[in-house]
Structure formats: C-alpha cells, structure tokens
Amino acid sequence: MIQHVENPVLEIHDLTVTYNKKPVLWGIDLTLPAGSLVGIIGPNGAGKSTLIKSVMGLVPSGSGYVRVFDKTLDESRGRISYVPQRESVDWDFPASALDIVLMGRYGKLGLFKRPRKADYEVAEDCLRKVGMEGFKNRQISQLSGGQQQRVFLARALAQEADLYFMDEPFAGVDASTEKAIIQLLREMTQKGKTVIVVHHDLQSATKYFNWIILLNMRLVASGPVETAFTEALLQETYGGKLTLLSDVSDLVQKNQFPSREK
Amino acid sequence: MESFIEFFSFTNPNVRYVTLGCILLSVSSAVVGSFTFLKKRALVGDAVAHSVLPGVCLAFILSGTKNPVYLIIGAFITAWISLLFIDLVTKRSKIKEDTAISITLSVFFGLGIMLLTMIQHSGNASQSGLDSFLFGKAAALIGTDLYVFGGVAFILLFVVGLFFKEFTLIAFDTHFAQVIGLPVKRIEFVLTTLTVLAVVVGIQAVGVVLMAAMLITPPAAARFWTDSLRKMLVIAACLGAFAGLSGAYISYIAPSMPTGPWIVMVISFIAVLSFLLAPQKGILFKWLKQRKIRQTILEENILKAFFLLGEREKNFYQTLGIERILEKRHFPLGALKKTLPILRFQGYLKKVGNEWQLTQAGFHKGQRVVKLHRLWELYLTEYLHIAPDHVHDDAETIEHIISPEIEKQLEKKLNYPTLDPHQSEIPYR
Ligand SMILES: Nc1ncnc2c1ncn2[C@@H]1O[C@H](COP(=O)(O)OP(=O)(O)O)[C@@H](O)[C@H]1O
Ligand SMILES: [Mg+2]
Numbered sequence: 186m187i188q189h190v191e192n193p194v195l196e197i198h199d200l201t202v203t204y205n206k207k208p209v210l211w212g213i214d215l216t217l218p219a220g221s222l223v224g225i226i227g228p229n230g231a232g233k234s235t236l237i238k239s240v241m242g243l244v245p246s247g248s249g250y251v252r253v254f255d256k257t258l259d260e261s262r263g264r265i266s267y268v269p270q271r272e273s274v275d276w277d278f279p280a281s282a283l284d285i286v287l288m289g290r291y292g293k294l295g296l297f298k299r300p301r302k303a304d305y306e307v308a309e310d311c312l313r314k315v316g317m318e319g320f321k322n323r324q325i326s327q328l329s330g331g332q333q334q335r336v337f338l339a340r341a342l343a344q345e346a347d348l349y350f351m352d353e354p355f356a357g358v359d360a361s362t363e364k365a366i367i368q369l370l371r372e373m374t375q376k377g378k379t380v381i382v383v384h385h386d387l388q389s390a391t392k393y394f395n396w397i398i399l400l401n402m403r404l405v406a407s408g409p410v411e412t413a414f415t416e417a418l419l420q421e422t423y424g425g426k427l428t429l430l431s432d433v434s435d436l437v438q439k440n441q442f443p444s445r446e447k
Numbered sequence: 448m449e450s451f452i453e454f455f456s457f458t459n460p461n462v463r464y465v466t467l468g469c470i471l472l473s474v475s476s477a478v479v480g481s482f483t484f485l486k487k488r489a490l491v492g493d494a495v496a497h498s499v500l501p502g503v504c505l506a507f508i509l510s511g512t513k514n515p516v517y518l519i520i521g522a523f524i525t526a527w528i529s530l531l532f533i534d535l536v537t538k539r540s541k542i543k544e545d546t547a548i549s550i551t552l553s554v555f556f557g558l559g560i561m562l563l564t565m566i567q568h569s570g571n572a573s574q575s576g577l578d579s580f581l582f583g584k585a586a587a588l589i590g591t592d593l594y595v596f597g598g599v600a601f602i603l604l605f606v607v608g609l610f611f612k613e614f615t616l617i618a619f620d621t622h623f624a625q626v627i628g629l630p631v632k633r634i635e636f637v638l639t640t641l642t643v644l645a646v647v648v649g650i651q652a653v654g655v656v657l658m659a660a661m662l663i664t665p666p667a668a669a670r671f672w673t674d675s676l677r678k679m680l681v682i683a684a685c686l687g688a689f690a691g692l693s694g695a696y697i698s699y700i701a702p703s704m705p706t707g708p709w710i711v712m713v714i715s716f717i718a719v720l721s722f723l724l725a726p727q728k729g730i731l732f733k734w735l736k737q738r739k740i741r742q743t744i745l746e747e748n749i750l751k752a753f754f755l756l757g758e759r760e761k762n763f764y765q766t767l768g769i770e771r772i773l774e775k776r777h778f779p780l781g782a783l784k785k786t787l788p789i790l791r792f793q794g795y796l797k798k799v800g801n802e803w804q805l806t807q808a809g810f811h812k813g814q815r816v817v818k819l820h821r822l823w824e825l826y827l828t829e830y831l832h833i834a835p836d837h838v839h840d841d842a843e844t845i846e847h848i849i850s851p852e853i854e855k856q857l858e859k860k861l862n863y864p865t866l867d868p869h870q871s872e873i874p875y876r
Contacts, residue, residue, distance in 0.1 A: 241626050262628035274620045278485065279676045288616050292627030297609055324674035344627065 289343030500559025
C-alpha cells in the first residue's frame with residue numbers, strides 16, 4: 186500500500202542503502218504531502234534511522250535519488266531540520282542548553298559569523314516553546330534524558346525550517362512532555378510545515394500522525410493513517426516474513442556483491 | 448633566588464628566546480589540542496606526532512639543510528599521508544580503527560628512526576641536532592627558528608578563533624553540521640591541518656614521542672575546572688603557558704635537565720592535581736561531598752530517634768541518655784558521641800546534665816524526617832504497588848533527599864494523608 190501524492194515535499198525515488206555492501210534498505214519509493222505529520226514505524230533495526238539519514242545525505246545511498254521541495258538536497262539545506270537520536274552525541278560536551286540551541290542558527294548565519302542578538306532571542310524563544318527556559322544556562326550533562334531531548338527539539342525549531350526529521354524524539358520523555366511536544370508539532374504542521382518522526386509506540390501512532398510509513402528493510406506502506414495503519418500491513422511489517430530478505434542481505438555482503446548491477 | 452630573578456628579568460636574550468618559544472608552542476598545541484580532545488581523537492594526534500619524523504628526515508636529506516620551512520613542509524606531507532593511511536585501512540579492511548592507528552604510528556615512526564640513523568651515519572656535518580626531534584630540544588630555539596614558529600603559533604590561534612563556532616559544532620555533532628550544510632569535510636581538513644602544524648611546531652620543544660601529551664593533557668586538565676568551552680580553551684592555554692614557562696625555568700636553573708620532558712611533567716602534574724582537587728568533578732570534592740551527606744544522614748537519624756522516642760512516650764521534650772538513644776536505633780558509638788555536641792551547636796539539641804533534649808527546632812526537624820519517611824512509604828504502596836512490608840528500607844534513604852518542592856508535590860498527590868501504610872500517624876507541622 187504505497188500512496189503517491191502530487192507536488193510532494195519529499196520524494197524518495199527507488200532508494201537503496203548499504204552499509205559495507207550489506208543492503209539495509211531495498212528500493213524505497215515514496216512521496217509525502219506538505220503539511221503532514223508523518224510517523225515512520227517499524228521494528229528495531231528496520232532501517233528507520235538509516236532512511237532519514239540517507240535522505241539527508243548522512244549515509245551514502247547505493248542507488249536512487251531524493252528530491253526535497255522539488256529541488257536537490259543541497260539546494261534545500263536551509264529548509265531542512267534534523268533531530269538526531271539522543272545517544273548519537275556525547276552529552277558531557279562543555280556546553281550549556283542555550284549553546285546547543287544556538288547551533289540551530291548556524292546554518293542561517295553562515296561561516297565565520299558570530300550569533301547576533303536576534304539569534305539569541307530566537308534560541309531563547311525556542312527553549313521556551315519546549316518548556317526549558319529555566320534551564321538555558323545549565324550544563325547539558327546535568328539535564329535529564331527528557332530535557333536533553335527537548336534541547337535537541339529546540340535546536341531544530343531554531344532552524345526555522347519547513348521540513349523536520351526527528352529520530353525518536355519521544356525516547357526517554359515523560360508522558361506530559363510527550364503530549365506537549367506532539368501539540369507543538371501539530372501546530373507546526375497546521376502552519377504548512379512537514380514533520381517526519383521516527384516512532385516506536387504503536388499504541389499512540391494513530392493518535393499522533395496523519396501519515397504513516399511502515400518500514401522493515403523495505404517499504405511496506407506509505408499513506409494516510411486510515412489506509413496504511415491496518416492490521417494486515419502491521420503484520421507484514423512486524424511478522425517474520427522478511428527473514429528471506431535479510432538472509433539475502435547477508436549473502437550479498439559475504440560475497441561482496443554489488444546490490445545493483447551498475 | 449638569584450637565578451630566579453636572573454631568569455625572570457629576561458635580560459639574557461637566550462632565556463628570552465627559549466622561554467617565549469616554549470610558551471608559544473605549549474599554548475598553540477593546547478588550544479588546537481582542545482578540539483582533538485573533544486573529538487576523542489587523542490590517539491590519532493599521537494599517530495600524527497610520530498608520523499612527522501620521516502618527513503623531517505626526508506626534507507633534510509633532500510634539501511641538505513635544517514631550514515625550518517623545509518622541515519615543516521616535509522613533516523606536513525608525511526603527517527597527512529599517515530592520516531589518509533589510517534582512513535584507508537579503516538574503510539577498506541576489516542581492521543578496526545584503534546588497530547589501524549597503532550599500525551600507522553609504528554610504521555611511520557619506524558621509518559623515521561631508520562632515516563634518522565642513516566643521516567647520522569652519513570657524516571653530514573650539519574646533521575647534528577636533528578635527533579632532537581625525538582625528544583625535543585627547546586634550548587635550540589633561537590633566532591630565525593623562533594620567528595617561524597612564532598608565526599605558525601599566531602596563525603594557529605587566529606584560525607581557531609575564526610573557526611571557533613564551526614569546530615565546536617563539528618566536535619559536538621558532525622551529522623547536524625552536515626545537515627545544515629556546513630562544508631564539514633573542508634572544515635575538518637582545516638582542523639587536521641592545524642593539528643599537524645601544532646605538532647610540527649610543538650616537536651621542536653618536546654619531540655615526537657611526547658607531543659601527544661602537549662595536545663591532550665592541557666585540555667583534559669582544563670575540562671575539570673569548567674563546563675564552558677570558551678573558558679576551557681583559555682584555561683588550557685594558560686596551563687600550557689605555565690608548563691612551558693616552568694620547563695624553561697627548570698632547565699635554566701639545572702642545565703642538565705631537558706626542557707621538553709619537564710614541560711610534559713609539569714602539565715601532567717597539573718592534570719593530576721586537577722583530577723584530585725577540581726570543584727565538582729575532582730576526587731577530593733566528591734569525597735568531601737559524600738562525607739557531608741553521610742554526616743547529614745546521621746544527624747537527621749539522631750533527631751528522628753529523639754522524635755520517635757518522644758512519640759512513643761508522648762513526651763517530645765524528655766531528656767535522653769546515650770543508652771536510651773542506642774536502644775531506639777543503633778548508631779556507631781563514636782560517631783554518636785561526636786555528633787550530639789554538633790547538633791547542640793546547631794541548635795537542635797540541649798544538654799541537660801549528662802542527658803540530651805530536643806529543642807523546638809530539633810523537634811521540627813525530626814518531625815519532618817519522620818513525615819517524609821511515612822509519606823514516601825505511602826507513595827510507594829499506593830503508586831508503585833509495593834507491599835507495605837517492603838517499603839521501609841527505601842524510605843530510610845529517600846527521607847533524607849526529598850526537597851521541600853517534592854515534599855509539597857507528595858503531600859498534594861497523596862491528598863494530605865493522616866496514616867502511613869503501617870497505620871502510624873503522619874506528623875504535620
Ligand atoms: N554505521 C553502521 N554500519 C553498519 N551497519 C549499520 C550502521 N548503522 C546501522 N546499521 C545496521 O543497519 C540496520 C538498520 O539500522 P537502523 O537504521 O539504525 O535501524 P532502526 O533505526 O530502524 O532501529 C541494522 O541492521 C543496523 O545493524
Ligand atoms: Mg534508530
């Protein structure tokens with residue numbers, strides 16, 4: 186069940202991604218409408234993080250291409266924002282919460298320029314939006330996991346982008362914060378921004394998102410939540426049917442095959 | 448003392464050169480090394496330092512002079528080759544990065560030693576002093592050399608200042624830097640170039656073998672004293688400068704003492720001191736804090752014992768001897784005897800003859816601890832569904848931690864209960 190849309194904000198065309206020749210994503214092909222709140226759902230190791238990383242050019246794709254706002258990735262950098270998984274950085278880094286949020290302004294600032302007063306104001310405003318204004322000078326290692334997650338979110342907001350990628354932004358966040366964040370994301374999508382969220386919890390998925398991507402090494406479904414989030418498709422995503430695919434992946438790696446004939 | 452004044456008056460031009468050289472070298476490697484440290488690339492820094500040696504030797508063989516410009520170019524080339532080599536081995540083989548680094552370090556250093564031995568046996572008259580690249584020879588820092596190295600140090604500091612924001616972001620979160628469109632590859636190239644330059648300059652003073660210490664130790668020590676990156680850079684630079692100065696001074700008063708190794712010894716000593724003494728993160732601070740917590744717990748437990756005894760006898764202001772207190776709860780006798788006067792000094796107890804009595808403040812404090820204990824027990828049974836006979840031990844520690852804010856939340860959440868799970872009354876003030 187893969188539904189395509191006209192004038193997509195994001196078009197992924199026949200994308201295959203390999204790590205050391207081992208394919209982890211096979212032929213992903215999808216389009217997303219503007220203003221949607223998208224949930225990427227799939228079991229552990231399904232390639233959810235890999236998908237958004239390759240869309241942003243952080244891992245090289247084996248084949249296929251990505252277009253954002255009908256332009257190439259590099260032409261659209263200024264309109265894309267990213268919330269990495271919290272564990273991807275070392276939180277013992279000597280910086281305060283405000284320092285981290287200011288990093289969201291660096292793209293707009295360009296090389297060599299120092300953050301200006303306006304940038305500080307935007308950063309503080311973003312901290313306020315995620316309820317962290319009281320912690321702006323706190324060293325980041327002294328924040329709780331949920332607070333660190335919110336700092337990352339504030340940094341993404343400070344980018345003032347149109348398309349947001351968030352890798353498990355609710356990991357380690359308490360229930361009330363999760364609600365506040367999802368409310369914030371909804372408001373953003375109502376203003377026409379598109380938010381793509383890697384999500385773990387099936388229970389809340391239907392409540393949170395209006396577009397669902399089901400992923401397990403390949404694309405199982407991409408569509409409005411009513412059509413994509415069905416029992417049968419979930420079964421296909423989480424069921425054991427894909428062992429064959431991962432066996433073939435291993436075989437490809439072992440024999441150092443190219444995943445596509447060039 | 449005389450030599451102290453003689454040294455610090457800097458009237459001797461030689462002293463001036465050597466001291467200034469040592470300080471410049473130490474400061475620039477400390478600042479550049481801060482980013483190596485934050486990126487956790489200390490080992491790579493070490494490999495680069497060792498890989499400089501074959502380049503220096505080759506440059507000497509080819510040019511036939513010890514002109515620092517040639518030597519720097521040679522060092523630069525082999526250092527870069529070593530970095531590319533590490534990258535290549537890690538990417539193209541199953542060999543892990545740490546192994547690749549060690550291999551590179553040994554191969555390049557071995558090559559350097561080989562070339563050095565060849566040069567020494569070639570009988571070239573101008574070769575003397577080249578072996579100082581092994582362990583450094585700061586005393587040889589004179590005249591034109593100093594201008595070259597001073598210039599390089601200045602460039603290093605200037606470029607770090609220029610790229611401060613970019614280096615910081617890349618050290619913290621490379622992926623994010625890439626996503627916002629920073630030319631990450633090129634900025635990393637700049638940073639690596641700076642590191643190589645710092646190494647090339649630094650080995651004049653301390654030599655290839657000790658160079659990694661010059662890069663990594665100052666920031667590692669500085670990190671103990673601050674949580675701000677800017678301050679960390681400044682502190683690292685100051686520590687580096689101090690070490691450079693000390694090294695120069697030590698070898699001045701004792702000419703048989705080598706400057707470079709002493710710089711490294713001083714900075715290492717500072718690092719150890721920081722590890723022991725720094726506020727918040729230092730061992731001593733942590734130990735004192737632990738001790739203070741233990742003391743607070745003891746004090747609160749004594750007041751609690753007074754309160755509980757008072758509750759039982761329906762007289763909170765009875766006087767109690769040490770035996771009665773020990774009957775209620777076991778305390779180490781020595782600690783108890785020491786702490787009772789402390790509690791009196793703090794105004795929580797009074798001494799009546801040989802016995803002790805709660806003051807009003809002491810009564811309130813004991814009462815609060817008991818209240819928190821019982822509230823927490825209730826919270827555990829009601830919200831965490833833990834059996835009432837399992838909650839006591841948890842409450843024994845938590846009662847000392849709960850802040851007034853959490854206390855209020857607890858009261859509200861439990862709706863100001865009157866009885867704990869064991870049907871004891873919860874005392875409110
Ligand atoms: N840097 C990497 N090198 C090699 N394999 C990787 C790397 N990152 C992820 N993988 C593998 O790719 C697969 C997908 O990983 P990931 O995208 O992190 O999954 P998810 O985010 O859905 O849990 C997993 O099998 C994982 O082991
Ligand atoms: Mg993931």
